[in-house]
Amino acid sequence: MARTKQTPAKATGGIAPHVSKSLRGSRKTIVNLEVTQTLASWVAKVEVLPHLWRESSHSQHAQAHPGLLTNEFCMLCQDGVREGEGCLYECDEHDCPRTICTQCISIPDGYAKYLQEPDVKFRCVHCHTVLSKKSNKVTPYYGFYKDAQPIFQSFLPIVGELAISKRSQISSKPVLILHFKVVGFENTASPVDAVYSYLRPYFPNGGLRLAEVVFDLSTSCKTDKYSQLCEELMNDIMQDRDYQIVCLVITNHTNDENGDPFLGYAVGNSYVTDTIPEFMSALLDPWSKVIRGAATATLFFLGCGAIVNKVEGFSGLRLAVVDHAILSTIAFTAKHFHPAFTSFPAIIEQSGLGMHTDIILMTTTSQDGGSTTSLECIRYSWAHSTSRPWGQILPLQCLQCGCPTNWKRLKANFSGKYMIFECSFADCGRAKDKSEASKLPQRYICKAPKNTTLLPGKRRNASWMEIVLDFSQSPTSMLESDVKMD
Numbered sequence: 001m002a003r004t005k006q007t008p009a010k011a012t013g014g015i016a017p018h019v020s021k022s023l024r025g026s027r028k029t030i031v032n033l034e035v036t037q038t039l040a041s042w043v044a045k046v047e048v049l050p051h052l053w054r055e056s057s058h059s060q061h062a063q064a065h066p067g068l069l070t071n072e073f074c075m076l077c078q079d080g081v082r083e084g085e086g087c088l089y090e091c092d093e094h095d096c097p098r099t100i101c102t103q104c105i106s107i108p109d110g111y112a113k114y115l116q117e118p119d120v121k122f123r124c125v126h127c128h129t130v131l132s133k134k135s136n137k138v139t140p141y142y143g144f145y146k147d148a149q150p151i152f153q154s155f156l157p158i159v160g161e162l163a164i165s166k167r168s169q170i171s172s173k174p175v176l177i178l179h180f181k182v183v184g185f186e187n188t189a190s191p192v193d194a195v196y197s198y199l200r201p202y203f204p205n206g207g208l209r210l211a212e213v214v215f216d217l218s219t220s221c222k223t224d225k226y227s228q229l230c231e232e233l234m235n236d237i238m239q240d241r242d243y244q245i246v247c248l249v250i251t252n253h254t255n256d257e258n259g260d261p262f263l264g265y266a267v268g269n270s271y272v273t274d275t276i277p278e279f280m281s282a283l284l285d286p287w288s289k290v291i292r293g294a295a296t297a298t299l300f301f302l303g304c305g306a307i308v309n310k311v312e313g314f315s316g317l318r319l320a321v322v323d324h325a326i327l328s329t330i331a332f333t334a335k336h337f338h339p340a341f342t343s344f345p346a347i348i349e350q351s352g353l354g355m356h357t358d359i360i361l362m363t364t365t366s367q368d369g370g371s372t373t374s375l376e377c378i379r380y381s382w383a384h385s386t387s388r389p390w391g392q393i394l395p396l397q398c399l400q401c402g403c404p405t406n407w408k409r410l411k412a413n414f415s416g417k418y419m420i421f422e423c424s425f426a427d428c429g430r431a432k433d434k435s436e437a438s439k440l441p442q443r444y445i446c447k448a449p450k451n452t453t454l455l456p457g458k459r460r461n462a463s464w465m466e467i468v469l470d471f472s473q474s475p476t477s478m479l480e481s482d483v484k485m486d
Contacts, residue, residue, distance in 0.1 A: 002089050002115045002122040002144060072204060073170045074101035075124060076160040080204065089115075089143075091124035098124040098169055104160025105143060108152060121145045125158065126166055174207040175199065176243035176290065180283060182252045183216040183264045184271075190302070192249050207241065216264030217282045218272050230286035237290060246294040248326070250283070251302045256335075259306040259313020276307065276316030277323070284324050291324060298328045305333040308360045321362050322373050333358040333379075354382020354464065358391070377469040383454065385409075385461040389419040390448040400442040401428040407444065417448035 070090045073080055075098040081087060086102030100122075107115070114120070121144070123131075128141050141158065142150035179192045196210045211233060217223045237243065253262040253271065260273035263282075274282075284291065291297045299321070307313045308331045321329045334357030353359075359380040364373050381391035386409070388394075398405050400423065407421035421444045423429075429439035449467050457463025 002092070002120045070097045070172065071099050071169050072172045072202070074099055074104055074160070075126060075166070075169055076100060076104040076158070076162055078163040078170060079103075089122045089124075091127055092121040093123055093127040096124060096127050097172065098126055100124055100143075101160070104158065106157040106159050111151070115144055115151070117146075119146055120151065129166065170202055171245075172203075172207065173244040173295070174241050175203075175209070175245045175247065176237060176294075177208075177210045177247045177249065178287065178290075179210065179212045179249045180251065181212065181214050182262050182271075183214055184269070185251055186214050188251065190249075190251060192251075209237065209240065209243070211237065215283060217274075217279070218264035218266050222264065223282050226282075227286045234287055234290055238293075242293075243290065244295040246291055246297045248284070248287075248291070248297065248299040249302060250299070254303045254306045254313070256304070256306050257310075259308070259310035259316070261303065261307065276313060277320050280320035280324060288324075291326065296327050297325065299326045299330070301329070301331040302337070303331075304337045305331075305335050305357065307331060308333055309335070318362065318375055318377070322364055322375055325364070327364055329360075329362040331360045331362075333360065355388070358382070377471075379449075379467040379469055381449075381465045381467060383463060383465050385412075388462075389421070389446040390417060390452070391465050391467075392446040394421060394444060394446070398423040398425065398428060398442050400439070401425050403428070410443070417452065419446045420444070421446065 072088075074088060079101065081101050081103065088099040088101050089105075091098045091100075115122075123143060123145065125141060128139075128143075132138055140155035142152055143156035144151040177192065177196060179190065181188070181190075192210070196208070199208055202208075213230065213233070215226055217226060250261075254260065255262075255273045260275055261279045262271045263274050263279060264271065266272045273279075301307060301317075307317055317329070317331065337357060361378045361380065363376045363378075365376065366372070367374055382388055383391045386407070389409075394407050396404055403423065403425040405424050408424045409419060410422050411420040413419070423442040425441070428441040431438040448465070451468040451470060453466045455464045455466055
Protein backbone atom coordinates (compact mmCIF):
# COMPACT_ATOMS: atom_id res chain seq x y z
CA MET A 1 0.00 0.00 0.00
CA ALA A 2 1.26 3.45 -0.82
CA ARG A 3 1.64 4.96 2.63
CA THR A 4 -0.08 8.27 3.25
CA LYS A 5 0.01 10.83 6.01
CA GLN A 6 -1.51 14.22 6.74
CA THR A 7 0.38 17.30 7.88
CA PRO A 8 -1.46 20.57 8.58
CA ALA A 9 -0.73 23.22 5.98
CA LYS A 10 1.49 26.07 7.11
CA ALA A 11 0.94 28.30 4.11
CA THR A 12 -1.70 31.27 4.30
CA GLY A 13 32.39 40.10 29.19
CA GLY A 14 34.20 41.29 32.26
CA ILE A 15 36.69 40.10 34.97
CA ALA A 16 35.96 37.80 37.93
CA PRO A 17 38.15 35.87 40.41
CA HIS A 18 39.07 32.29 39.57
CA VAL A 19 37.77 29.47 41.77
CA SER A 20 39.12 25.94 41.32
CA LYS A 21 36.99 22.84 41.71
CA SER A 22 38.71 21.83 44.94
CA LEU A 23 38.34 25.30 46.37
CA ARG A 24 34.64 25.36 45.59
CA GLY A 25 34.27 22.19 47.62
CA SER A 26 36.17 23.56 50.62
CA ARG A 27 34.22 26.78 51.10
CA LYS A 28 32.57 25.77 54.36
CA THR A 29 31.59 29.27 55.36
CA ILE A 30 29.75 29.85 52.12
CA VAL A 31 28.07 26.47 52.23
CA ASN A 32 26.90 27.11 55.80
CA LEU A 33 25.58 30.48 54.72
CA GLU A 34 23.69 28.88 51.87
CA VAL A 35 21.98 26.40 54.16
CA THR A 36 20.36 29.29 56.00
CA GLN A 37 19.00 30.71 52.76
CA THR A 38 16.00 29.42 50.86
CA LEU A 39 17.11 27.00 48.20
CA ALA A 40 15.23 28.94 45.55
CA SER A 41 17.52 31.93 45.98
CA TRP A 42 20.79 30.01 45.85
CA VAL A 43 20.62 26.75 43.91
CA ALA A 44 20.58 26.34 40.16
CA LYS A 45 17.18 27.05 38.68
CA VAL A 46 15.70 25.00 35.83
CA GLU A 47 12.92 26.40 33.72
CA VAL A 48 11.23 24.51 30.88
CA LEU A 49 9.14 26.34 28.33
CA PRO A 50 5.73 24.70 27.88
CA HIS A 51 5.09 22.64 24.76
CA LEU A 52 3.44 24.96 22.27
CA TRP A 53 2.55 22.08 19.95
CA ARG A 54 0.42 19.11 20.87
CA GLU A 55 -0.17 15.97 18.81
CA SER A 56 -2.17 16.80 15.71
CA SER A 57 -5.60 15.27 15.32
CA HIS A 58 -4.36 14.00 11.95
CA SER A 59 -1.43 12.03 13.36
CA GLN A 60 -3.44 8.82 13.69
CA HIS A 61 -3.49 8.55 9.88
CA ALA A 62 0.29 8.58 9.58
CA GLN A 63 2.00 5.24 9.04
CA ALA A 64 5.62 5.59 10.02
CA HIS A 65 8.56 3.68 8.58
CA PRO A 66 10.14 1.37 11.17
CA GLY A 67 13.33 3.20 12.07
CA LEU A 68 12.76 5.95 9.49
CA LEU A 69 11.12 9.31 10.09
CA THR A 70 9.30 10.55 7.02
CA ASN A 71 9.05 14.23 6.19
CA GLU A 72 6.04 16.15 7.38
CA PHE A 73 5.93 18.35 4.28
CA CYS A 74 5.76 17.80 0.52
CA MET A 75 9.16 17.79 -1.23
CA LEU A 76 7.78 19.98 -4.05
CA CYS A 77 5.65 22.71 -2.47
CA GLN A 78 7.16 22.31 1.04
CA ASP A 79 3.64 22.41 2.50
CA GLY A 80 1.20 20.05 4.16
CA VAL A 81 -2.46 19.42 3.36
CA ARG A 82 -5.66 20.63 4.94
CA GLU A 83 -8.04 18.09 6.44
CA GLY A 84 -10.35 16.60 3.82
CA GLU A 85 -8.35 18.04 0.91
CA GLY A 86 -5.90 15.20 0.32
CA CYS A 87 -2.89 13.51 1.84
CA LEU A 88 0.88 13.08 1.62
CA TYR A 89 2.26 9.97 -0.11
CA GLU A 90 5.40 8.57 1.49
CA CYS A 91 8.17 7.29 -0.77
CA ASP A 92 8.76 3.53 -0.50
CA GLU A 93 12.33 3.57 -1.78
CA HIS A 94 14.97 2.44 0.72
CA ASP A 95 15.92 5.11 3.28
CA CYS A 96 13.97 7.86 1.50
CA PRO A 97 11.96 10.04 3.92
CA ARG A 98 10.41 12.29 1.24
CA THR A 99 6.70 12.81 0.66
CA ILE A 100 4.58 14.35 -2.11
CA CYS A 101 1.13 15.82 -1.54
CA THR A 102 -1.98 15.25 -3.67
CA GLN A 103 -1.94 18.95 -4.56
CA CYS A 104 1.31 18.48 -6.51
CA ILE A 105 0.48 15.29 -8.45
CA SER A 106 -2.69 14.69 -10.45
CA ILE A 107 -4.03 11.23 -9.60
CA PRO A 108 -6.62 9.95 -12.13
CA ASP A 109 -10.20 9.66 -10.92
CA GLY A 110 -11.17 6.35 -9.36
CA TYR A 111 -7.65 5.31 -8.34
CA ALA A 112 -7.47 6.76 -4.81
CA LYS A 113 -8.71 3.60 -3.03
CA TYR A 114 -6.75 1.26 -5.29
CA LEU A 115 -3.51 3.03 -4.36
CA GLN A 116 -4.09 2.01 -0.72
CA GLU A 117 -3.65 -1.70 -1.48
CA PRO A 118 -0.72 -3.34 0.39
CA ASP A 119 1.31 -4.22 -2.70
CA VAL A 120 1.20 -0.74 -4.27
CA LYS A 121 4.45 1.18 -3.89
CA PHE A 122 5.12 4.89 -4.36
CA ARG A 123 8.31 6.46 -5.71
CA CYS A 124 9.01 10.19 -5.26
CA VAL A 125 10.35 12.44 -8.02
CA HIS A 126 13.80 12.61 -6.43
CA CYS A 127 14.24 8.83 -6.31
CA HIS A 128 12.92 8.51 -9.87
CA THR A 129 15.55 10.99 -11.06
CA VAL A 130 18.32 9.19 -9.16
CA LEU A 131 17.37 5.81 -10.67
CA SER A 132 17.25 7.35 -14.15
CA LYS A 133 20.78 8.68 -13.72
CA LYS A 134 22.04 5.30 -12.50
CA SER A 135 20.56 3.52 -15.52
CA ASN A 136 21.70 6.33 -17.83
CA LYS A 137 18.20 6.35 -19.30
CA VAL A 138 15.51 9.03 -19.00
CA THR A 139 12.05 7.55 -18.35
CA PRO A 140 8.55 9.00 -17.75
CA TYR A 141 7.43 9.46 -14.17
CA TYR A 142 4.66 7.04 -13.17
CA GLY A 143 4.87 7.41 -9.39
CA PHE A 144 2.93 4.29 -8.33
CA TYR A 145 4.01 0.71 -8.99
CA LYS A 146 2.72 -2.82 -8.40
CA ASP A 147 5.07 -5.77 -8.84
CA ALA A 148 7.62 -3.29 -10.25
CA GLN A 149 5.20 -2.30 -13.02
CA PRO A 150 3.54 1.15 -13.36
CA ILE A 151 -0.06 1.38 -12.15
CA PHE A 152 -1.09 3.97 -14.71
CA GLN A 153 -1.00 3.48 -18.47
CA SER A 154 0.25 7.04 -18.91
CA PHE A 155 2.71 9.13 -16.92
CA LEU A 156 1.66 10.74 -13.63
CA PRO A 157 1.26 14.52 -14.15
CA ILE A 158 3.28 16.70 -11.76
CA VAL A 159 1.22 19.86 -11.28
CA GLY A 160 3.20 21.34 -8.38
CA GLU A 161 6.29 23.52 -8.63
CA LEU A 162 9.57 23.25 -6.78
CA ALA A 163 9.76 25.67 -3.86
CA ILE A 164 13.41 24.75 -3.28
CA SER A 165 15.91 22.25 -4.72
CA LYS A 166 14.52 18.84 -5.70
CA ARG A 167 17.09 17.19 -3.45
CA SER A 168 16.14 19.36 -0.47
CA GLN A 169 13.81 18.26 2.26
CA ILE A 170 12.44 19.61 5.52
CA SER A 171 13.83 17.20 8.08
CA SER A 172 11.37 15.78 10.57
CA LYS A 173 14.01 14.51 13.01
CA PRO A 174 13.15 15.55 16.59
CA VAL A 175 15.16 18.56 17.75
CA LEU A 176 16.03 19.41 21.35
CA ILE A 177 17.37 22.88 22.18
CA LEU A 178 19.05 23.22 25.59
CA HIS A 179 19.78 26.83 26.48
CA PHE A 180 22.10 27.26 29.46
CA LYS A 181 22.13 30.75 31.01
CA VAL A 182 24.41 31.89 33.80
CA VAL A 183 22.50 33.20 36.81
CA GLY A 184 21.73 36.88 36.30
CA PHE A 185 21.08 36.39 32.58
CA GLU A 186 17.57 34.99 32.97
CA ASN A 187 15.82 37.89 31.26
CA THR A 188 18.47 38.68 28.65
CA ALA A 189 17.19 38.67 25.06
CA SER A 190 18.59 35.84 22.99
CA PRO A 191 18.44 34.63 19.36
CA VAL A 192 17.49 31.20 20.71
CA ASP A 193 13.90 32.31 21.21
CA ALA A 194 13.76 33.57 17.63
CA VAL A 195 15.15 30.27 16.32
CA TYR A 196 12.56 28.33 18.30
CA SER A 197 9.71 30.49 16.98
CA TYR A 198 11.04 30.13 13.44
CA LEU A 199 11.25 26.32 13.60
CA ARG A 200 7.98 25.77 15.46
CA PRO A 201 5.66 25.64 12.40
CA TYR A 202 7.77 22.83 10.91
CA PHE A 203 6.87 20.48 13.78
CA PRO A 204 3.06 20.38 13.77
CA ASN A 205 3.01 16.91 15.38
CA GLY A 206 5.60 17.65 18.05
CA GLY A 207 9.30 16.91 17.98
CA LEU A 208 10.71 20.35 18.82
CA ARG A 209 11.49 21.16 22.44
CA LEU A 210 13.25 24.08 24.09
CA ALA A 211 14.50 23.87 27.68
CA GLU A 212 16.06 26.84 29.46
CA VAL A 213 18.48 25.95 32.24
CA VAL A 214 19.67 28.77 34.51
CA PHE A 215 22.83 27.64 36.29
CA ASP A 216 24.93 28.71 39.26
CA LEU A 217 27.92 26.39 39.75
CA SER A 218 29.98 28.57 42.07
CA THR A 219 29.94 26.10 45.00
CA SER A 220 29.75 22.34 45.43
CA CYS A 221 26.35 22.64 47.07
CA LYS A 222 24.93 24.51 44.09
CA THR A 223 26.59 22.15 41.61
CA ASP A 224 25.11 19.08 43.32
CA LYS A 225 21.63 20.60 43.32
CA TYR A 226 22.03 21.61 39.67
CA SER A 227 22.96 18.02 38.75
CA GLN A 228 19.96 16.66 40.65
CA LEU A 229 17.48 18.98 38.95
CA CYS A 230 19.02 18.42 35.52
CA GLU A 231 18.79 14.66 35.93
CA GLU A 232 15.06 14.96 36.62
CA LEU A 233 14.60 17.16 33.57
CA MET A 234 16.75 14.87 31.42
CA ASN A 235 14.68 11.82 32.35
CA ASP A 236 11.51 13.67 31.38
CA ILE A 237 13.05 14.65 28.04
CA MET A 238 14.25 11.12 27.27
CA GLN A 239 10.80 9.70 28.06
CA ASP A 240 9.22 12.29 25.76
CA ARG A 241 10.92 10.99 22.58
CA ASP A 242 14.27 10.12 21.02
CA TYR A 243 15.78 13.49 20.14
CA GLN A 244 18.25 12.85 17.31
CA ILE A 245 19.39 16.45 16.97
CA VAL A 246 20.57 18.26 20.10
CA CYS A 247 21.47 21.94 20.04
CA LEU A 248 23.37 23.24 23.08
CA VAL A 249 23.51 27.00 23.64
CA ILE A 250 25.57 28.54 26.45
CA THR A 251 24.96 32.20 27.27
CA ASN A 252 27.69 33.31 29.65
CA HIS A 253 30.38 35.85 30.50
CA THR A 254 34.07 35.11 30.09
CA ASN A 255 37.08 36.52 31.90
CA ASP A 256 38.79 39.06 29.63
CA GLU A 257 42.24 38.06 30.87
CA ASN A 258 42.23 34.31 30.16
CA GLY A 259 38.84 33.31 28.71
CA ASP A 260 37.62 31.43 31.80
CA PRO A 261 33.79 31.22 31.84
CA PHE A 262 31.75 32.49 34.78
CA LEU A 263 30.35 29.91 37.19
CA GLY A 264 27.85 32.03 39.07
CA TYR A 265 27.66 34.12 42.21
CA ALA A 266 30.04 33.57 45.12
CA VAL A 267 28.80 36.01 47.77
CA GLY A 268 26.25 38.62 46.85
CA ASN A 269 26.34 39.45 43.14
CA SER A 270 30.06 38.83 42.61
CA TYR A 271 30.86 36.28 39.91
CA VAL A 272 33.63 33.67 40.07
CA THR A 273 35.22 31.74 37.21
CA ASP A 274 36.89 28.40 36.53
CA THR A 275 38.77 26.80 33.65
CA ILE A 276 36.75 25.76 30.63
CA PRO A 277 37.20 21.97 31.07
CA GLU A 278 36.03 22.17 34.70
CA PHE A 279 33.12 24.44 33.78
CA MET A 280 32.00 22.26 30.86
CA SER A 281 32.16 19.10 32.96
CA ALA A 282 30.03 20.60 35.73
CA LEU A 283 27.55 22.00 33.20
CA LEU A 284 27.23 19.12 30.71
CA ASP A 285 27.98 15.92 32.64
CA PRO A 286 24.35 15.63 33.86
CA TRP A 287 23.27 15.74 30.19
CA SER A 288 25.73 13.13 28.96
CA LYS A 289 23.06 10.55 27.99
CA VAL A 290 21.17 13.06 25.87
CA ILE A 291 24.28 14.43 24.16
CA ARG A 292 25.95 11.10 23.42
CA GLY A 293 22.66 9.47 22.44
CA ALA A 294 21.94 12.05 19.74
CA ALA A 295 22.90 11.60 16.09
CA THR A 296 24.33 15.12 16.07
CA ALA A 297 25.11 17.52 18.92
CA THR A 298 25.99 21.14 18.17
CA LEU A 299 27.22 23.72 20.68
CA PHE A 300 26.88 27.50 20.36
CA PHE A 301 28.87 29.54 22.88
CA LEU A 302 27.26 32.99 23.13
CA GLY A 303 29.97 34.74 25.11
CA CYS A 304 32.78 37.22 24.65
CA GLY A 305 35.71 36.32 22.44
CA ALA A 306 38.33 35.74 25.13
CA ILE A 307 37.34 32.07 25.16
CA VAL A 308 38.90 31.67 21.69
CA ASN A 309 41.20 34.70 21.57
CA LYS A 310 43.22 33.63 24.62
CA VAL A 311 45.54 30.65 24.21
CA GLU A 312 44.56 28.90 27.44
CA GLY A 313 40.86 29.52 26.81
CA PHE A 314 40.89 28.18 23.25
CA SER A 315 42.95 25.16 24.26
CA GLY A 316 40.51 24.31 27.05
CA LEU A 317 37.51 24.69 24.76
CA ARG A 318 38.99 22.33 22.18
CA LEU A 319 39.64 19.71 24.85
CA ALA A 320 36.11 20.04 26.24
CA VAL A 321 34.51 19.69 22.81
CA VAL A 322 36.28 16.37 22.20
CA ASP A 323 35.67 15.07 25.75
CA HIS A 324 31.91 15.66 25.56
CA ALA A 325 31.46 14.17 22.06
CA ILE A 326 30.12 17.39 20.55
CA LEU A 327 30.08 17.12 16.76
CA SER A 328 30.19 20.85 15.95
CA THR A 329 30.95 23.91 18.05
CA ILE A 330 30.56 27.58 17.14
CA ALA A 331 32.11 30.46 19.08
CA PHE A 332 32.69 34.14 18.34
CA THR A 333 35.80 36.33 18.50
CA ALA A 334 34.29 39.74 19.36
CA LYS A 335 35.88 41.16 22.51
CA HIS A 336 32.49 42.35 23.77
CA PHE A 337 30.08 39.98 22.07
CA HIS A 338 26.42 40.94 21.54
CA PRO A 339 24.12 37.92 21.03
CA ALA A 340 21.63 40.14 19.18
CA PHE A 341 24.03 40.28 16.23
CA THR A 342 23.46 36.55 15.65
CA SER A 343 19.74 37.08 14.99
CA PHE A 344 18.28 36.14 11.60
CA PRO A 345 18.46 39.62 9.99
CA ALA A 346 22.13 39.95 10.93
CA ILE A 347 23.01 36.48 9.62
CA ILE A 348 21.10 36.96 6.37
CA GLU A 349 22.67 40.37 5.81
CA GLN A 350 26.04 38.78 6.64
CA SER A 351 27.90 42.07 7.00
CA GLY A 352 26.03 42.91 10.22
CA LEU A 353 27.42 39.82 11.93
CA GLY A 354 30.75 39.91 10.09
CA MET A 355 31.53 43.50 11.04
CA HIS A 356 30.92 42.62 14.69
CA THR A 357 32.73 39.31 15.05
CA ASP A 358 34.56 36.45 13.37
CA ILE A 359 33.17 32.94 13.77
CA ILE A 360 35.08 29.89 14.99
CA LEU A 361 33.76 26.49 13.86
CA MET A 362 35.13 23.34 15.50
CA THR A 363 34.20 19.95 14.03
CA THR A 364 35.06 16.55 15.47
CA THR A 365 35.59 13.43 13.34
CA SER A 366 35.96 9.87 14.64
CA GLN A 367 38.93 7.90 13.34
CA ASP A 368 40.30 4.35 13.70
CA GLY A 369 36.86 2.91 14.28
CA GLY A 370 35.98 5.51 16.89
CA SER A 371 39.03 4.94 19.06
CA THR A 372 40.40 8.43 18.31
CA THR A 373 38.82 11.78 17.53
CA SER A 374 40.28 14.52 15.37
CA LEU A 375 39.29 18.17 15.67
CA GLU A 376 39.26 20.63 12.77
CA CYS A 377 39.06 24.36 13.53
CA ILE A 378 38.05 26.91 10.91
CA ARG A 379 37.76 30.66 11.35
CA TYR A 380 35.26 32.59 9.22
CA SER A 381 36.06 36.27 8.81
CA TRP A 382 34.11 38.93 6.93
CA ALA A 383 36.14 40.76 4.29
CA HIS A 384 35.27 44.09 2.63
CA SER A 385 37.46 45.82 0.07
CA THR A 386 37.63 49.09 2.02
CA SER A 387 36.34 48.63 5.57
CA ARG A 388 37.76 45.14 6.30
CA PRO A 389 40.45 44.36 3.68
CA TRP A 390 41.28 40.65 3.92
CA GLY A 391 39.32 40.56 7.18
CA GLN A 392 41.61 43.11 8.87
CA ILE A 393 40.24 46.22 10.57
CA LEU A 394 41.57 49.61 9.55
CA PRO A 395 41.58 52.16 12.41
CA LEU A 396 38.87 54.80 12.40
CA GLN A 397 41.46 57.48 13.14
CA CYS A 398 44.90 58.02 11.65
CA LEU A 399 47.44 57.57 14.44
CA GLN A 400 49.80 60.10 12.82
CA CYS A 401 47.60 63.10 12.06
CA GLY A 402 44.55 62.30 14.21
CA CYS A 403 42.02 62.60 11.38
CA PRO A 404 39.03 60.28 11.22
CA THR A 405 39.70 59.19 7.67
CA ASN A 406 38.59 57.14 4.72
CA TRP A 407 41.71 55.20 3.87
CA LYS A 408 42.90 55.53 0.28
CA ARG A 409 43.88 52.27 -1.38
CA LEU A 410 47.30 52.50 -3.05
CA LYS A 411 47.79 48.90 -4.11
CA ALA A 412 45.87 45.64 -4.20
CA ASN A 413 47.74 42.41 -4.88
CA PHE A 414 45.19 39.59 -5.00
CA SER A 415 47.68 36.85 -5.84
CA GLY A 416 49.80 37.91 -2.87
CA LYS A 417 46.64 38.53 -0.81
CA TYR A 418 47.53 41.95 0.55
CA MET A 419 46.45 45.60 0.20
CA ILE A 420 48.20 48.88 1.00
CA PHE A 421 46.22 51.88 2.28
CA GLU A 422 47.24 55.48 2.91
CA CYS A 423 45.70 58.29 4.96
CA SER A 424 43.60 60.54 2.72
CA PHE A 425 44.43 63.75 4.66
CA ALA A 426 46.64 65.91 2.42
CA ASP A 427 48.79 67.20 5.30
CA CYS A 428 49.28 63.83 7.03
CA GLY A 429 52.94 63.65 8.09
CA ARG A 430 53.75 67.17 6.91
CA ALA A 431 55.93 69.16 9.34
CA LYS A 432 54.24 72.06 11.11
CA ASP A 433 57.42 74.16 11.14
CA LYS A 434 60.81 74.14 9.45
CA SER A 435 62.57 72.66 12.49
CA GLU A 436 60.74 69.35 12.02
CA ALA A 437 61.25 66.82 9.26
CA SER A 438 58.21 65.86 7.21
CA LYS A 439 57.05 62.24 7.10
CA LEU A 440 55.21 60.21 4.53
CA PRO A 441 51.44 59.90 5.00
CA GLN A 442 50.46 57.06 7.32
CA ARG A 443 50.20 53.72 5.53
CA TYR A 444 48.84 50.32 6.48
CA ILE A 445 49.54 46.94 4.90
CA CYS A 446 46.67 44.47 5.31
CA LYS A 447 47.57 40.83 4.65
CA ALA A 448 45.35 37.79 4.52
CA PRO A 449 46.02 35.23 7.27
CA LYS A 450 47.70 31.97 6.29
CA ASN A 451 45.50 29.19 4.86
CA THR A 452 42.85 31.70 3.72
CA THR A 453 40.24 30.91 1.06
CA LEU A 454 37.92 33.63 -0.21
CA LEU A 455 34.39 32.21 -0.40
CA PRO A 456 31.91 33.15 -3.15
CA GLY A 457 29.58 35.99 -2.18
CA LYS A 458 26.64 37.93 -3.59
CA ARG A 459 28.53 41.22 -3.48
CA ARG A 460 31.54 42.04 -5.63
CA ASN A 461 33.37 43.94 -2.91
CA ALA A 462 32.64 41.74 0.12
CA SER A 463 32.46 38.09 1.16
CA TRP A 464 33.38 35.65 3.92
CA MET A 465 36.85 34.14 4.19
CA GLU A 466 37.56 30.61 5.38
CA ILE A 467 40.76 30.27 7.42
CA VAL A 468 41.95 26.81 8.44
CA LEU A 469 43.68 27.11 11.82
CA ASP A 470 46.99 25.26 12.07
CA PHE A 471 47.94 24.57 15.69
CA SER A 472 51.44 23.48 14.77
CA GLN A 473 52.36 27.15 14.49
CA SER A 474 52.85 29.54 17.39
CA PRO A 475 49.58 29.57 19.36
CA THR A 476 50.01 33.20 20.33
CA SER A 477 49.74 34.27 16.70
CA MET A 478 46.80 32.03 15.90
CA LEU A 479 44.08 34.66 16.10
CA GLU A 480 46.06 37.88 15.89
CA SER A 481 45.25 40.59 13.34
CA ASP A 482 47.72 41.02 10.48
CA VAL A 483 47.66 44.80 9.99
CA LYS A 484 51.04 46.52 9.84
CA MET A 485 51.96 50.19 9.76
CA ASP A 486 54.36 51.23 7.05
